[in-house]
Amino acid sequence: ADASQIIIAAEMTVDKGCLKFNGETFSFNKRIDDALKKAAKIYRPIKGKYARLLPMSSVAGMFMNVDGKQFLPLMQNDKAMVALLAGVNQAIDMDNILRSVNGDLAIVFPEYSGNKMSMTMSAQLANSNWLSDVDYWKQSCPAGGRILDWRKNAYYYTDSKTTYYFGVSPDMQYYSGSSAALADHSILPAQQPIGNNLVNQIVGKKLVLVINLGNMKDKKGALSVITTFMQPIFGKVNSIVYSLK
Numbered sequence: 001a002d003a004s005q006i007i008i009a010a011e012m013t014v015d016k017g018c019l020k021f022n023g024e025t026f027s028f029n030k031r032i033d034d035a036l037k038k039a040a041k042i043y044r045p046i047k048g049k050y051a052r053l054l055p056m057s058s059v060a061g062m063f064m065n066v067d068g069k070q071f072l073p074l075m076q077n078d079k080a081m082v083a084l085l086a087g088v089n090q091a092i093d094m095d096n097i098l099r100s101v102n103g104d105l106a107i108v109f110p111e112y113s114g115n116k117m118s119m120t121m122s123a124q125l126a127n128s129n130w131l132s133d134v135d136y137w138k139q140s141c142p143a144g145g146r147i148l149d150w151r152k153n154a155y156y157y158t159d160s161k162t163t164y165y166f167g168v169s170p171d172m173q174y175y176s177g178s179s180a181a182l183a184d185h186s187i188l189p190a191q192q193p194i195g196n197n198l199v200n201q202i203v204g205k206k207l208v209l210v211i212n213l214g215n216m217k218d219k220k221g222a223l224s225v226i227t228t229f230m231q232p233i234f235g236k237v238n239s240i241v242y243s244l245k
Contacts, residue, residue: 005029006036010242016197017238024245040206042070043244048203050106050122054210055190061108063208068101068126084119087162091141093133097166097174102126110182120177120186128153128168150180198239207244213237 010023024040027033044065054061064071072095075081084107085094103124111118134155138147145159154167165183166176177183193199194210202208 005032014237017236018197018201019237019240020201021240021242022245023242039074040244042066042074043206045204045206046202046208047104048199049104049124050108050187051199051202051208052193053122053186053188053190054106054108054194054198055110055185056192056194056212057110058194058212059109059112060209060211061106063104063106063202063210064206065104066101068098068105068123071101071105072098088157088164091145091147091157091159092137092164092166093130096130096133100125100127100130101174106186108186118178118182120182121174122176122186123174125168125172125174128172131168154183156180198241201241201243205243209240209242211240213239 005027006025007027008023008025010021013020025036027036044067046063046065051061051063075098076095082089088094101123103126105123106121108120108122109117110120131153134147141147141157142159145157145162147155147157150156150165150167153169154165156163156165158164163178164176165178165180166174167183169175169187173187175183175187177186198210202210
């Protein structure tokens, strides 16, 4: 769909330093509007499994609850998501992994500074059938890349630019990250998790994006302009939460 024909309508409130948007997308083009409404039905209420694990120090997190087979076409049409996974998708069949998801899914950005961004992904799985394909992935890696064994049902991909650890836990969770430590922590309780105020903005919603402005290190760039603009209107804003109605 042409992004210029998609409109976001959102309710906006401020609570304890959190700027909250609760919105929906629509279009005056009936074909696009029908597609948007159909896509919105794919998202189910978030149970909050990973919301409660989000570290306070994280820059951002995106949360949803989906059947991966239904969600995959949406992700494939999302240019931002495709770009995000481009580094690993050339060696790891992320489409096949996403098809195995059934439940809460979280993509978290623990750190972002300049051109350096770390990422974790965690999800509840319906199955781990794709593990039988890993040997093939090892053999078909692009030049300069390798997939190596990490531990039982877990591996890591590495090349000159990218490192990505991924695996399946005994209780059928997908865990992954830009380092071994981040991958492990993607399904473990954080030492300092986000507060209940933010958790409550996630649980029960269909799709939620949380941005912790205070943890971004772009203090003099675009972020500074945005926060300076917002402060006279909303007061001091520490976080932004967008949720889909």
